[in-house]
């Protein structure tokens with residue numbers, strides 16, 4: 001069997017790749033040399049919030065730092081880089097993939113699969129969506145901290161990999177309208193900048209009503225724009241997407257009852273935007289809140305709440321504050337919303 005390639009060995013790439021390799025799928029990871037050295041020593045250990053644990057020994061996967069290094073003949077590539085690196089990933093893969101290769105973007109944001117399809121016109125590029133949070137805990141250990149099932153654009157080509165994902169316990173849910181799925185994921189991801197600015201674990205943040213209200217403001221603004229643009233949302237968690245801001249705004253005691261599943265997160269899990277700031281890397285803010293601002297502009301409208309979150313993350317990228325209390329953040333976002341003409 002030809003190896004399945006994971007381009008972008010990070011939290012998501014190593015989690016999915018590690019689970020697939022541990023269950024017997026041939027996997028070839030492309031990632032940075034430093035991580036390769038860690039995996040040489042430890043293999044890939046994966047675990048989830050339900051207590052599951054898996055281990056892919058070093059002889060169960062291959063690892064290279066670029067596509068010129070022993071790249072295998074392959075039928076399937078999963079792209080798991082951050083959005084800023086998508087164009088570069090597409091350019092690197094263009095020279096080495098055979099016509100008809102199935103390429104799936106397992107990334108946040110709305111347009112990564114389009115960027116890949118432009119670079120790889122000879123491949124079948126599909127959109128995927130990862131609903132759960134994964135944290136790199138070091139020493140080759142990648143932990144899924146929240147629930148959810150991988151979603152992928154409906155296509156006959158998925159039959160090529162369905163059995164391997166089933167065997168790994170990562171069943172792929174096919175969806176006919178990935179635009180709706182990606183917008184709905186983006187609405188959940190509006191919490192990423194809030195979590196990064198709060199500087200505390202997701203569970204602690206979401207347990208506090210003021211942070212949830214700040215998130216609800218950004219979501220309400222986005223949902224209004226989607227309605228005006230006639231863009232549908234999909235139900236990707238227990239609640240329909242348009243209900244989210246209402247559910248988030250209830251008092252803490254009620255949220256503990258109603259939002260129990262949203263709080264079913266590991267106590268230490270944080271957003272990947274927090275991780276990016278922590279490591280001094282560029283965040284995905286332009287591909288999350290930036291999409292809301294661009295949608296507003298296309299409708300001749302404004303998105304002041306999302307614009308303010310972009311500004312605060314830009315400041316944090318330059319060393320600015322990352323210890324906002326919920327009340328402070330809520331006040332700044334409310335002020336931005338009311339100041340907009």
Ligand SMILES: NC(=O)c1ccc[n+]([C@@H]2O[C@H](COP(=O)([O-])OP(=O)(O)OC[C@H]3O[C@@H](n4cnc5c(N)ncnc54)[C@H](OP(=O)(O)O)[C@@H]3O)[C@@H](O)[C@H]2O)c1
Pocket residue numbers: 007008009010011012013030031032065066080081082083085088089092106107108109130131132133134135272281284
């Ligand atoms: N982490 C989560 O919980 C989570 C959940 C759902 C969705 N997502 C989405 O999934 C995508 C991947 O996220 P992630 O958290 O897994 O990112 P990540 O941990 O940063 O992993 C991506 C890895 O790919 C490497 N890389 C980038 N370009 C490369 C190249 N040309 N050659 C070799 N390696 C390269 C990066 O290295 P450098 O950092 O050095 O560039 C990084 O180590 C993002 O769109 C994210 O929003 C993440």
